[in-house]
Amino acid sequence: MGNRTAEDTVLMKRVARGEKDALGEMYDLYGRLVYSVALHFVHDTSVAEEITQDVFVTIWTKARDYNPEKAGVSTWMLRITRNKSIDELRRHKSRRDIPVGSIVEVVQNTNDSTAEDNDPERLAVREWDRLRIVEAVESLPEQQRQALRLAYFHDLTHREIAEELNEPLGTVKSRIRMGLQKLRKMLETGEVTE
Amino acid sequence: MSIDGQEHEKMSHLLPSFVTGGLDPKEGAAVRRHLRRCSRCRKLIAEYRTAFDAIGHSVPLMEPPPSLRTRIIEELPAQPPLRLPAAVRFILDHPRAVIAASLAVLFLFAGSLWLNVSGISGAGTQVSGEARAAEDILAVMSGTEVAPKARAIIATGADQTSGVLYAFGLPVPPEGYAYQLWFTKDGIRRSGGVFRVTPEGHAVHHIRLAVPLSDFPTFGITVEPETGSDDPTGSKILENDDSRSPGTDGGQKTSGFRTNL
Numbered sequence: 001m002g003n004r005t006a007e008d009t010v011l012m013k014r015v016a017r018g019e020k021d022a023l024g025e026m027y028d029l030y031g032r033l034v035y036s037v038a039l040h041f042v043h044d045t046s047v048a049e050e051i052t053q054d055v056f057v058t059i060w061t062k063a064r065d066y067n068p069e070k071a072g073v074s075t076w077m078l079r080i081t082r083n084k085s086i087d088e089l090r091r092h093k094s095r096r097d098i099p100v101g102s103i104v105e106v107v108q109n110t111n112d113s114t115a116e117d118n119d120p121e122r123l124a125v126r127e128w129d130r131l132r133i134v135e136a137v138e139s140l141p142e143q144q145r146q147a148l149r150l151a152y153f154h155d156l157t158h159r160e161i162a163e164e165l166n167e168p169l170g171t172v173k174s175r176i177r178m179g180l181q182k183l184r185k186m187l188e189t190g191e192v193t194e
Numbered sequence: 195m196s197i198d199g200q201e202h203e204k205m206s207h208l209l210p211s212f213v214t215g216g217l218d219p220k221e222g223a224a225v226r227r228h229l230r231r232c233s234r235c236r237k238l239i240a241e242y243r244t245a246f247d248a249i250g251h252s253v254p255l256m257e258p259p260p261s262l263r264t265r266i267i268e269e270l271p272a273q274p275p276l277r278l279p280a281a282v283r284f285i286l287d288h289p290r291a292v293i294a295a296s297l298a299v300l301f302l303f304a305g306s307l308w309l310n311v312s313g314i315s316g317a318g319t320q321v322s323g324e325a326r327a328a329e330d331i332l333a334v335m336s337g338t339e340v341a342p343k344a345r346a347i348i349a350t351g352a353d354q355t356s357g358v359l360y361a362f363g364l365p366v367p368p369e370g371y372a373y374q375l376w377f378t379k380d381g382i383r384r385s386g387g388v389f390r391v392t393p394e395g396h397a398v399h400h401i402r403l404a405v406p407l408s409d410f411p412t413f414g415i416t417v418e419p420e421t422g423s424d425d426p427t428g429s430k431i432l433e434n435d436d437s438r439s440p441g442t443d444g445g446q447k448t449s450g451f452r453t454n455l
Binding site for chain 2: 009010013016018020023031032033035036040049053056057060061063064065066068070078079082130136137138152155158173176180184187188
């Protein structure tokens with residue numbers, strides 16, 4: 001993970017110096033992730049494309065403000081993506097009302113290689129990191145995962161989640177707290193617990 | 195101010211809800227106040243944020259259309275110009291006045307440096323202080339195209355392994371970044387340490403190496419993470435005006451210094 005962080009920081013510095021090639025490399029590494037997260041929010045491919053473009057333009061213009069001590073590059077990028085996606089949802093409230101059940105039913109593309117990045121070792125390390133995160137999230141009890149996903153992808157308050165799921169507010173709060181505590185521990189220790 | 199154990203317990207319990215936007219405004223304000231005082235909770239909240247971000251990282255990956263990459267790169271706007279503080283803009287707008295003032299400061303500074311480092315005081319040495327100081331200027335550095343009007347000098351102490359860098363006209367680097375001085379000889383680089391600048395773009399940085407500074411013919415300053423780098427990774431901001439052969443030009447150092455300023 002350390003090498004990846006260092007590589008990303010160097011790449012970000014090149015972006016900050018105005019190297020378009022570096023932004024292209026950044027896109028090759030994270031374009032799919034940004035697009036996929038945006039699509040998960042808005043459920044519309046053309047809007048997800050617009051958000052992805054907007055995210056990379058923001059990275060291009062704000063690269064000098066990036067502080068590696070505050071967040072890794074991918075985390076920073078995902079936070080920008082989430083904020084822009086939530087803004088989009090707020091602008092078009094109807095998108096926010098997409099039924100809860102559909103939020104995880106996005107078809108997975110089986111082509112996991114990045115066409116523009118041909119360094120297999122680098123790709124493997126990044127894919128390993130990503131799969132570790134996926135595994136940790138998937139290992140959470142369904143109800144905790146569902147509550148966290150509603151908070152993340154629908155930007156719902158705990159009260160709104162409780163109404164959506166028809167559950168008591170205290171139950172929802174407890175699921176979110178326990179889910180996040182478990183996830184934090186798993187990511188910290190690298191050990192997935194059932 | 196010490197943090198009450200009960201308060202810490204209560205607030206740390208609220209952190210997951212804080213991160214996921216589940217607190218009412220009053221609770222949120224209380225957590226923010228606590229975070230300002232509690233480093234344990236600041237560390238904890240960063241971990242909770244990372245855990246919440248993992249929800250985003252865990253989405254199944256979808257392939258965007260190949261044309262998107264091209265569109266993004268082709269339609270990139272110009273990057274905003276580097277924001278320079280007012281003092282640096284003044285330096286860039288009035289280079290002659292600044293150079294003259296800096297020259298005066300330089301002689302005073304270098305004179306006191308030599309006297310301090312040599313540890314000798316007394317009328318005899320004071321007489322030769324200024325002249326000797328000028329001979330101890332090891333390098334004059336000029337800004338690269340990134341900061342064309344930045345200037346710096348490196349003055350050495352009597353033992354030659356210590357010295358001081360005095361720089362002005364440096365842009366303030368982004369948060370989390372600082373300047374790092376490099377000494378190079380035969381392709382091998384050695385760090386001369388990391389330093390920050392004042393909001394006005396000035397810096398005084400003390401240097402100490404295991405070998406004489408004059409062994410190195412080339413000096414450079416780059417922007418690096420504030421924790422320092424093993425090798426230069428950022429833009430070169432300053433470089434020495436002449437790449438001289440070490441130990442062959444004693445008197446030339448002074449003339450180079452005078453010529454360049």
